[in-house]
Amino acid sequence: MAIYDIVVAPSTSGRDGGFIEKIGSYNPNTDPSTVVLKSERALHWLMVGAQPTDTARSILSHEGIMYKKHLQVGVNKGAISQDQAEEKFTAWKEGKEGRKSDTADTKQQAADKDRQDRLEAERKVNTARAEAIAKKNVVPEEVVAEVAPVAEEATETPEAAAETTETPAAE
Secondary structure (H helix, E strand, C coil), X not given: CCCEEEEECCCCCCCCCCCCEEEEEEECCCCCCEEEECHHHHHHHHHCCCCCCHHHHHHHHHHCHHHHXXXXXXXXXXXXXXXXXXXXXXXXXXXXXXXXXHHHHHHHHHHHHHHHHHHHHHHHHHHHHHHHHHHHHXXXXXXXXXXXXXXXXXXXXXXXXXXXXXXXXXX
16 A cells, blocks of 8 residues: 655655655545645745656645645736735635535445445346246146145055054064
8 A cells, every 4th residue: 555755855866765855645545535745845845946746746736736836926926916816825725625525425426326226236136036936936726736636645544554554564
């Protein structure tokens, strides 16, 4: 079960080489995936020129760090004020939370529907099995009529039954 660290490392270090700072972790094994991130440190490193890998960029984008960097660059250039940037980021974050809850609800509904469909299919199979067993166990009336006389012959009087059992003993 893999859990990944999100780190700041020099471009000259290898994949498993030394790093400057650990800024978070990513656990893809949970549903939804769990990301623990020091957002202020990640923003700091992006602002001083750090270049994230494709995977790290997608994680940072999903968490809103890339959008926050975009807004901060606008503040630094004088295009918007810090208050406007914070308002835009807050609005984005609230919308993101709504989308996350909608996705979770959709997944739960899909799971419930799948469960109901499987139960209905199982009921149909059980009903078909029960009908097949009932058809198999039904004795036709003709067979019942033939079995009735044989049953009458099989019932003997107790005296006749005693004679048959005593005869071999007498010999």
